Amino acid sequence: MDDVVIGIDASTTAVKAIAFTRDGKELFQARETYPLSNPKPGHFEQDAEHWWTALLGALRAVTDKVGAARVAAISIAHQRETFTLIDGGGKPLIPAILWLDERARPQVIRLSAELGREAIRDWSGKPPDPTPALYAIAWLAEHQPRALHNAAAIVDVHGFFVHRLTGRLVTSTASADPLGLLDVENGSWHPRLVEAAGLRPDQLPELVAPGTVCGGLSKGVAGLTGLRAGTPIIAGAGDGQAMGLGMGVHGAGKSYLSLGSGVVCGCYSQEVTTSDTFRTLVSPTGSGFMLETVLRSGMQLVDWIVRTTGSASAAALEKAAVDVAAGSDGLLVMPYWAGVMSPYWDGAARGAIVGLSLDHEPKHLFRAVLEGIAFEQAIASEAMEGQTGGKPTAMIAAGGGTNSELLMRIMASVLERPLSVSPVNEAAALGAAMLAASAVGWFASPEAAAEAMTAAPTRHVDPVGDLVPFYRTRKEIYRDLYHATRDIHARLGEVGEEV
Incomplete structure (x- = not known):
């Protein structure tokens, strides 16, 4: 009982x-x-x-x-x-x-x-x-x-x-x-x-x-x-x-990456620190803080591509996109379909597709969106980790995006680190359960509950060696895209309001 x-x-x-x-x-x-x-x-x-x-x-x-x-x-x-x-x-x-x-x-x-x-x-x-x-x-x-x-x-x-x-x-x-x-x-x-x-x-x-x-x-x-x-x-x-706790991220040295409708990345901080490059939240264990970056439009962009291009499915698009060379034949996507939170906090920002030519097909757009999500996360992680003492030794990924082998290879290569895939399907509910287990005395603390109740990842994705330097250069071009389009999007929003 x-x-x-x-x-x-x-x-x-x-x-x-x-x-x-x-x-x-x-x-x-x-x-x-x-x-x-x-x-x-x-x-x-x-x-x-x-x-x-x-x-x-x-x-x-x-x-x-x-x-x-x-x-x-x-x-x-x-x-x-x-x-x-x-x-x-x-x-x-x-x-x-x-x-x-x-x-x-x-x-x-x-x-x-x-x-x-x-x-x-x-x-x-x-x-x-x-x-x-x-x-x-x-x-x-x-x-x-x-x-x-x-x-x-x-x-x-x-x-x-x-x-x-x-x-x-x-x-x-x-x-x-x-x-x-x-x-x-x-x-x-x-x-x-x-x-x-x-x-x-x-x-x-x-x-x-x-x-x-x-x-x-x-x-x-x-x-x-x-x-x-x-x-x-x-x-x-x-x-x-709670999701971070359920994935085993409860102290220094680990970070979590949730590849869901939005993309959320978080890491633990013992001390309170605030910045425009992340959000600071109370830790689920009651000790310390969690720092988070958020991209509001994440894997929902995949659904958008399928719907907009009339493609059969995301799986079919991914199969075609695997054969597209890194860089999507010159296509670059800024994935701000729902504005941008960290690090710019600009609700007027919108998505941008740059470099289109008559040679591009839906498969190129699909890969470019995945690359854009990865570039965005890399820049956000660099900014957050630059204020918190450097890269965590482990990044654990979860969410629907982990089912995309192509996205995981791109993400690991752009982030320049291996990714472990959480075996937990319901991390938020498990994190809550860990708090309950600790409270009733099964474990001495939420951290101890997390250690006992979290299964070790068995799937790992490493960066692709040749892609790392290519994406590093590409990322620096992407970094300038928001600044190049910021005023244009603000002006478009003002015109829309006047009408």
Whole structure:
């Protein structure tokens, strides 16, 4: 009994509840989806009640399979920056505003001017950008002031779930941090940022460190899920940090590379450090910090190419692109289809395809996109590692992009380092499970849980010797592309706004 922990991964599209054993093996997984609303350009919303229904369904499915008596604890990883407002009974007052949302670009400009761009970055760890909830909350203060004033609390996904599961209004510092309201160094709400958002201190959940027991499962929810009343609910973390922990990245010497819809790279830092070249986040272990670079448009560009060119599939394009020479016959792609976060933090930036000729075909574009993603990551990693003491000895990759042999060869060659591929399919949920396992005493710390519950990578991809110097030269040309197109994209955006 009590030999299983459940890790929750509440992503942008679904809740996954996964039962893990003490050695990190997945025993059973249940997945419940929910819709995403895009009511206006740049507005991305969800109904938090859909999250709750999905969570209950996933937990019920896992409990039915493994048995309530085996579940020692539950912990939560979740889509970051996403939030909603609730009343005193926990009912959502507005549609949840997602991390994808871009409605608050004017508030980014205003708050940067009022508080100082560097001050916001150094307080919160995050350069001003529409992604943190701070700016969307300020948007609500301007456009829906009554809803903001009447709200009992603002909650991230973790806080919403914990309140529903236990009755306590509490969230993890590693969950709330991406909202952009925390003093990242001290792990407490920052009064200036809270005031700038238009919030009152009494509207903020209690903060606890990841791995803390938030409370026990209420009798009412126990009846809905089949779990035992009082089952410990353990403070988790945002999905990015939890994913790193689930991949075994919890201290110096390793970094993670997530090749998903977006491309996220992170490494551990014992000391707080802030910069425009990365975001600084609370570590999921509660000790130290995680530094991250983010490319918003990653593997979704592959889907874009398939759709736009009318190709049969990504696999067919990749098969054709393998025979294209490195450099894609003079084609260069800057993959800013969704703007750029680190290191430029420029929402007006857009993608660029340079060097097109009548000889180019979809296969050339496919390879050039993969090369552009790799160039972008290399420049981001160089900037981050230049401020943190050099290259980590190991980089562990995960996500759908690792299924592309061509991308992995290009990425290793451009980064000039070997890549290990994580054998973990559900790293965010496993990271949450590690926090649960540590909290119930299976292991002495989250770090010890990560060592015990993470399988060693068995697949490794080395740089291709001849490609390294070629891509090194090519990367320097790519480095100038943003600066060459920045003003053009800004002017195009201004013309669009006027129309």
